[in-house]
Amino acid sequence: MKDIKHFLRQNSLRPTKQRVIIANYLFDGVNKHVTAETLSNKLLKMKAGISLATIYNTLHDFYEKGLLKKLMINSERVYFDTNTEHHHHFYSKKDQKLIDINVDMKVSGLPKPPKNKKINKIEVLVHLDN
Amino acid sequence: MKDIKHFLRQNSLRPTKQRVIIANYLFDGVNKHVTAETLSNKLLKMKAGISLATIYNTLHDFYEKGLLKKLMINSERVYFDTNTEHHHHFYSKKDQKLIDINVDMKVSGLPKPPKNKKINKIEVLVHLDN
DNA sequence: TATCAGTTTAGAACGATTCTAATGTATTGA
DNA sequence: TCAATACATTAGAATCGTTCTAAACTGATA
Ligand SMILES: [Mn+2]
Ligand SMILES: [Mn+2]
Ligand SMILES: [Zn+2]
Ligand SMILES: [Zn+2]
Numbered sequence: 477m478k479d480i481k482h483f484l485r486q487n488s489l490r491p492t493k494q495r496v497i498i499a500n501y502l503f504d505g506v507n508k509h510v511t512a513e514t515l516s517n518k519l520l521k522m523k524a525g526i527s528l529a530t531i532y533n534t535l536h537d538f539y540e541k542g543l544l545k546k547l548m549i550n551s552e553r554v555y556f557d558t559n560t561e562h563h564h565h566f567y568s569k570k571d572q573k574l575i576d577i578n579v580d581m582k583v584s585g586l587p588k589p590p591k592n593k594k595i596n597k598i599e600v601l602v603h604l605d606n
Numbered sequence: 607m608k609d610i611k612h613f614l615r616q617n618s619l620r621p622t623k624q625r626v627i628i629a630n631y632l633f634d635g636v637n638k639h640v641t642a643e644t645l646s647n648k649l650l651k652m653k654a655g656i657s658l659a660t661i662y663n664t665l666h667d668f669y670e671k672g673l674l675k676k677l678m679i680n681s682e683r684v685y686f687d688t689n690t691e692h693h694h695h696f697y698s699k700k701d702q703k704l705i706d707i708n709v710d711m712k713v714s715g716l717p718k719p720p721k722n723k724k725i726n727k728i729e730v731l732v733h734l735d736n
Numbered sequence: 737t738a739t740c741a742g743t744t745t746a747g748a749a750c751g752a753t754t755c756t757a758a759t760g761t762a763t764t765g766a
Numbered sequence: 767t768c769a770a771t772a773c774a775t776t777a778g779a780a781t782c783g784t785t786c787t788a789a790a791c792t793g794a795t796a
Binding site for chain 2: 746
């Protein structure tokens with residue numbers, strides 16, 4: 477992501493100082509799973525104090541533009557995923573960490589969905605012990 | 607569940623009035639997915655006003671005795687499942703409803719878990735559109 | 737039936753998230 | 767270039783599901 481400002485404009489997002497900092501971090505080429513809190517901590521370490529309100533706003537703005545995926549695997553916090561391809565996860569509750577499963581997995585033996593309902597997507601979550 | 611009092615005692619739970627009412631409803635032979643709120647509403651309709659604190663306490667007590675499974679598929683509320691067998695779900699976000707998938711499903715192509723980690727369980731969640 | 741550990745309860749506290757409304761800034765068109 | 771304006775940022779309040787607290791209550795036991 478060389479020109480983040482251009483990238484943001486392409487996605488109908490004004491390249492404000494805060495968005496540039498956050499986008500530079502999130503879209504550096506390494507897929508990430510962040511929460512508002514982990515992102516805030518990371519930005520503080522980078523000496524970029526951005527208010528929590530802006531962090532929430534920005535994550536949602538990026539999500540609405542399709543730049544992030546939202547993962548709701550846990551009732552205490554929302555994860556945002558920079559990998560927007562359909563994929564699955566390993567999840568360690570102990571570490572509160574997600575790891576992408578990008579390989580092609582198949583789910584067989586799936587029954588028909590209930591009447592008048594259509595399958596949107598299938599999510600496999602592999603819980604790790606330790 | 608004929609004798610709920612006996613059932614509760616067998617599980618090291620005192621058969622108090624509130625627990626008997628809740629257990630009678632939850633373990634009537636029909637599997638259910640409840641949240642504290644849906645359970646509270648159901649009990650109100652049955653003219654059994656039980657405080658929310660007791661509902662949360664009781665759900666957690668039953669969970670700790672292995673009588674309920676806890677499902678965290680959604681960041682806004684916790685579901686408790688009376689089906690404690692390993693199984694999967696259809697989920698309709700619109701209806702906020704879960705439907706059990708009891709048939710034998712297989713997930714193939716799963717990669718090895720990360721070093722020093724062991725797979726605890728695999729959960730398949732099938733999101734429905736409407 | 738007295739005792740007491742366990743239970744229930746209302747309401748306070750908590751924590752993630754959203755909202756509010758005041759202030760600041762990117763964009764644009766004269 | 768530079769106001770005018772629309773959009774963005776922010777601190778702090780509000781919200782909402784859930785947990786905690788501490789006082790009143792009750793089931794189990796002897
Ligand atoms: Mn968070
Ligand atoms: Mn609930
Ligand atoms: Zn991912
Ligand atoms: Zn179920």
